[in-house]
Every structure is written in C-alpha cells, then in structure tokens.
Amino acid sequence: MEAVGFVELLAAPAAKRRWSDEAKGRMVAETLVPGVTVNEVARRHGLQANHLSSWRTLARKGKLIVPEIVGAEFAAPVTSPTEVVAAATTASIDLIIGPVTVRLDVATPAARVAELAVALRALS
Known part of the structure; x- marks a missing residue:
C-alpha cells in the first residue's frame, strides 16, 4: 500500500474564549499602527x-483602555485646564428641600453645604 498524503485535523475551541480588557486594549492598540489592518491583527490572534x-468602537467611546505602543496613532481624549476652570465659574450648587431652593457658589465648602441642608430640613 502506498501513502498518498496526510490529513490535518483542526480542533475548534471547546468553549467561548473570554478576552480580558487588557488583552482587548493591546489588540486594539496594534490596529492603530499605520499600515496594520484589523483583519491582520484578528488573524494573528485567532x-x-x-x-x-x-472593541475599537468601545475604545473610541472611552469604555476600553488602550495602552500606548510604539508607532500607534492614537491620542486619548484630554480636557484642558482652561475648559474646566470656565465650567467651574458658571457652576452652582442648588439645595432644594420642599418649596425652598438655595443656590450656592460651587466654591462653598462641603461642611457649609451640609449645615445648610440640615437647617433647611429642620424648617420643612
């Protein structure tokens, strides 16, 4: 009898694989390197x-942390301090207890806010 070839058996995974968020982030980071395709990275990781x-969509929405890797063209969203300061100057704290509303400056100490809330609660 003569051998005509061989048969290669590929076994499927026994159960669903679960990728950690760190692993997902690393794979997404690989796709952000110029010249690398999503299909290429997916094939490499099976x-x-x-x-x-x-997972790339989750990363864009800020729901998945993507580590920085050499050559990746990705920048995490960052707010500038001037934007935060501008928002803080127009912000206020509103204490609403029953029909009474007290509007306080955002710089009011937390202890003072708590005192006023207790006092308003006692009046109602």
Whole structure:
C-alpha cells in the first residue's frame, strides 16, 4: 500500500474564549499602527475581525483602555485646564428641600453645604 498524503485535523475551541480588557486594549492598540489592518491583527490572534472592530468602537467611546505602543496613532481624549476652570465659574450648587431652593457658589465648602441642608430640613 502506498501513502498518498496526510490529513490535518483542526480542533475548534471547546468553549467561548473570554478576552480580558487588557488583552482587548493591546489588540486594539496594534490596529492603530499605520499600515496594520484589523483583519491582520484578528488573524494573528485567532479571532473574528468584527470582534476587534467592536472593541475599537468601545475604545473610541472611552469604555476600553488602550495602552500606548510604539508607532500607534492614537491620542486619548484630554480636557484642558482652561475648559474646566470656565465650567467651574458658571457652576452652582442648588439645595432644594420642599418649596425652598438655595443656590450656592460651587466654591462653598462641603461642611457649609451640609449645615445648610440640615437647617433647611429642620424648617420643612
């Protein structure tokens, strides 16, 4: 009898794989390197490209942390201090207890806010 070839058996995973958020973030970071495609990274890690694409969407929405890797073109959203200061100057604290509303400056100490809340509660 003569051998004509061989058969290669590929076993499917026994159960669903669970990727940690860190692993997802690393894979997403790999896709952000110029010239690297989502399909290429997905194939290298043995997963479907649509899963990797959905993780990229999570990263864009800020729901998945993506580590910095050399060559990646990605910048995490950052707020500038001037924007925060501008928002803080127009902000206020409103204490509403029953029909009474007291509007306080955002710089009012927390202890004073608590005292006023207790006093208003006692009046109602």
